Each structure stands twice: as C-alpha cells, then as structure tokens.
Amino acid sequence: MAAAAEERFSRVKHDPRLPVAAFRFCLEAGGIDVSQLDAVAYYEDPVKKLSRQLWAGAPVGGSGDLPWLDPGGPERAIRERLGFEGRLLTYDHHQSHAASSFFFSGFDEAAVFTADGVGEWATTTYGHAVGTRIDLFEAVDFPHSLGLLYSTLTSYLGFRVNGGEYKVMGLAPYGEPRFLDAIFQLVGMREEGQFRLNMRHFDFVHGQRMYAPSLPALFGQPPREPESAITQFHQDVARSLQLALEEILLEKMAYLHGRTGAKNLCLAGGVALNCVANGRIRREGPFEQVFVQPAAGDSGACLGAAALAWGELGGRSGKPSAMAHTALGPAFDGDGVARLLTGCGLAFEDYRGRTAALLEEVARRLAAGEVVGWFHGPMEHGPRALGGRSILASPLDPGMRERLNKKVKKREGFRPFAPAVLAEHAAAYFDLGLPGQTDSLLAPFMLETCQVLASPSRPLDLPAVTHVDGSARPQVVDPAVQPRFAALLQAFHRRTGCPVLVNTSFNVRGEPIVCTPVDALSCFGVSGLDVLVLEDCLLDRAAVPDHWADLLPLWRQQERSGFAREAQGVSGALYTFV
Secondary structure, rough: OOOOHHHHHHHOOOOOOHHHHHHHHHHHHHOOOOOOOEEEOOOOHHHHHHHHHHOOOOOOOOOOOOOOOOOOOHHHHHHOOOOOEEEEEEOOHHHHHHHHHHHOOOOOOOEEEEOOOOOOOEEEEEEEEEEOOEEEEEEEEOOOEEEEEEEEHHHHOOOOOOHHHHHHHHHHHOOOOOOOOHHHHEEEEEEOEEEEHHHHEHHHOOOOOOOOOOOHHHOOOOOOOOOOOOOOHHHHHHHHHHHHHHHHHHHHHHHHHHOOOOOOOEEEEEHHOOOHHHHHHHHOOOEEEEEOOOOOOOOOOOOHHHHHHHHOOOOOOOOOOOOOOOOOOOOHHHHHHHHHHHHOOOOOOOOOOOHHHHHHHHHHHOOOOOEEEEEEOOOOOOOOOOOOEEEEEOOOOOOOHHHHHHHHOOOOOOOEEEEEHHHHHHHHHHOOOOOOOOOOOHHHHHHOOEEEEOEEEEOOOOOOOOOOOOOOOOOEEEEOOOOOHHHHHHHHHHHOOEEEEEEEEEEOOOOOOOOOHHHHHHHHHHHHEEEEEEOOOHHHHHHHHOOOOHHHHHHHHOOOOOOHHHHOOOOOOOOOOO
16 A cells, blocks of 8 residues: 655655654555554564674674664664554565565566575575465575675775665676676685675675775776776776676576476565666576566565565465556645645646646657656655656657756766656567567566667667667556556657657655655756656746755755764765664
C-alpha cells in the first residue's frame, strides 16, 4: 500500500536514521494508527551484525566506549521513537533482499541472487525460491564482497562511496578495459559461488579509506582528488572494473542456474542496481526471465521484511502479486496545489478539469526545447524517477544532455540520461527483445541498458539519451499503468513523430528526489528548469518573481538539521558499516 525512504522527507540524501517521517506516512496511507499494526518487521539481525562488528574491531578514530556496538539499539528506537509496543520480527539482511525480489516478481519458482556491500556477515547469497519458501543455500562472507570491490574503486576514482558507484558505471563506456588484469589481482574466482578479495590491497575493515597504499601502486597512479579532472586513465579503470563485475556475475549466474535448474532469476541488493550488468545477465545469461525489484538496495529491503512477516503471520496468501509500479509514496491533489501556489503569490496557469489541454501545452513546450519539471501522482519508491517526480526534455536536441547536466542537474558532464518510451514503440527504438523471450520485466523500471536501434525507416536519432557506446537505459511506459505520463508521450509523439522523452529524476546534485510540491518549488527556484507542472498547475519560469530564487535557498538551509549539515560534510571515503 505504501513505501518511502526517509531521505525524501528529511531532505538528507541517504539519510541513515530511523525512518520516523516515512513510518508516519505509511500509517496515514493505510488509514491506521500504530496500535493497529500486527507487527513491525526489521530488515537485518542486530545480534549477528554485532558478531561481525566485534570481529572487525573498532575502526580507526572510533569512539573508545564503542557506543555503536549496540544490538539492542534498533528495538529501543522502534519502541521509543515510533511508539510501537507490539510484535517485532527481524530477518537476516540478505533474506530480506531475496524476499524483496522474489515475492514481488510474480514467479512461482526462481533462482535468487543477492549481492551488496555487506549485511550481517553475508555479502553475496545464492538461493532457490518456490511458492512461499526461499532457501539461501550458499553465501560469500565479509570481507569478500563485490559491492565493496566496486565501492573501493569508486573511492579510488574520486567519487563518494555509497552513492558514486553509478557514476563509475556511467563513466565506464568512455574507457578501454586495459586494467582488467589488475582488477583480477584484486578479486580472485573460486569454485561454485565463491570469490575472494586480495585483502592486502583493501583497508576498509580497520582503516579510514577503502583501499590500502598498495592499490594505487598496482594501477600506477595516485587516487583522483574529488572534483578534479577526469582523464583517460580514470575512464579505463572504470571500464575495467565494470567489465570485471559483469564477467564475474555471468560466471556465477551459470553456476546458480546449474544448481537450481530454475528458468527465472530474481536479483536484489545494491549490486542489482548496476543496470549495465543486468542487461548482460538478461541477454547472455542462462535464465529465461530476470526480475529486479526497483528499490533493490537497502531502501527496498523493507518490502522483503514486510513480505516475510506477512507470510509468517498468516497473510491471506503467502506471496504478494507481481509488482506493476513503484508509485507507493505521498500524493497531492490538484486543489491543494492550487491553494499552495495562490498562497505563495505565484502566477500559474490552472488546468484543473482540462487535462488534455495541459498535456498539449507541455508537449508543445518540450518540442520547443524547454525543460519541464513534472510532478504527478504518488512519489516513486526507489532511486529511479519513473514519471511521478521527473525532469523531462526532448531527446532530439543534440545539446540537451550538456544543458541538463550543467544548468539543470548541476552535475558531471559525462553523466547519461535515460529515455522514457511508449510501450507500443519501444521495439522500434531499443534492442530489448530476445528471440523466444517475452517482454523484459526490467524495462518498466529503468533497470537494464540496451543498444539504441538505428533504422533507415526511423530517421529520428535520440542524441540526448544515447550514451557514448550507443546504449540507453529505457523506461517502457504502459498506458494502463501510467495513463497521464503515457498520454504526455503520445502528445509529444503527435507533435514531433518521436514517442520518446528524456526522463531524469526531479532533483539537483546532492539532493534527494523531490517529495512534496514545496520541494518541487524549491528545486524549480535553484535549477535551470523552464517549466514546472504541479499536478494540474503550470508555472512558467518567466512568471516567477526575481527574488524567489534568493528566498528559497534560505528556506532550504533553515530546514536542514545539524545532522544534515554534518552528513553533507562527511568525506565519503569509507563504506558505512555501522
């Protein structure tokens, strides 16, 4: 019924604190209060996690009294800060990940693979799921981790750990895999599902950085300073790392298929957000169908824990239905938005009761090269904006990617943008199909990359969404699931002949995706958007008072807590284990 990450309410990206605001939202969405909950489910086992923390010992600079070694902390927080006195159920971290994919896949049977930085001890698991049962039969334990391998090289390349990994993935197509041998000196393959990191090159267990001094020596260059120039060397390291991850995953998928004999595969954990690897697994792997729950990282493990609890408590059926969408967050009605804008003294065009006219006007502006902030319906759960909290633009403009990166998103120029495409036209533009296979289960959620097709019968190029290697990460839009977003794509198609739009998340660098209309107004005030569509209301940049952009940053600074400011100052050089 409802799911949301705390960061969207607190406005602190990757907020690790107890999700108080998200908890309250879910209760409101369900129309219940805390006393009506049958249970609260928690996505990891604090006692098992403590054993790993004790094994690793105190990190350099850690507190002498070790307050972070507190397995009772989560339960106390849930009891005291959420006010819950009922049954508390805990599930292993990777069991929660596995359930978050399988129980929302629609499969009756599947092989299950999870991979992330680390849970309690496990960093990678292999399993087989049938009906309402998931059997995780093999694990790779900490400190050997594909997620930590990727994060270590992310840090070496000058990007922030626990967030910059997707930048490495986007940088990789610019490079050549000339450091592949060096990567495989960092990670060695073992039989069955096992692999091992060469720990003499890593320092994340006890140190203040992910890598040991020997790692820069292995690559022959010092680590890149954050925000400094990106060279061919950095591009080549990124390409080598990405290719190594893909090859490792393909080998382990073959092993998993041999062990289970399953025709379907469910992926979960942060590594499952690597959409390039997902695409290769679906195209080249042994499974007929692949499913990834859209919030595959830790923010989506709540779904798995909740599904496990639902089954344990005797839910109406032990298995939820297949996930059709991610629109599980807060929504705001058009009348309330109009009242807000009127109260703020902002001029706007009111399209309440005139949806078709609104869509035609937005399509006209997009075709004219304007960039649109699009806010409609419930907020998406997970890291992808899928037509609820999106920034939209024409994919036909060769200069649009540079403009979006520089003036709107305010981020690195090499970063690609994803396309949203009408389902009926997807096959003409993107190579998503495989012989004998049904439609991709990943495409509605932007969870795989594929090649952009070139055809003499379809002369329209898509320069704004085609990456340097000819790839894209499409979102296939079904009118039955997203009627208004699909209708906008149809209006743009009628006007331009192109059924595709640039679709990127509605935020600027360092900020979470917007949640409320006020968040959207704030982002509109500090970004290079031309138009803001808030439900049935349209604001033009020219109609915004000159002083508006000066006032909004002051509001944004005041809303941030001391924790938020502290979080923004963290170096980001080390994976968060606590």
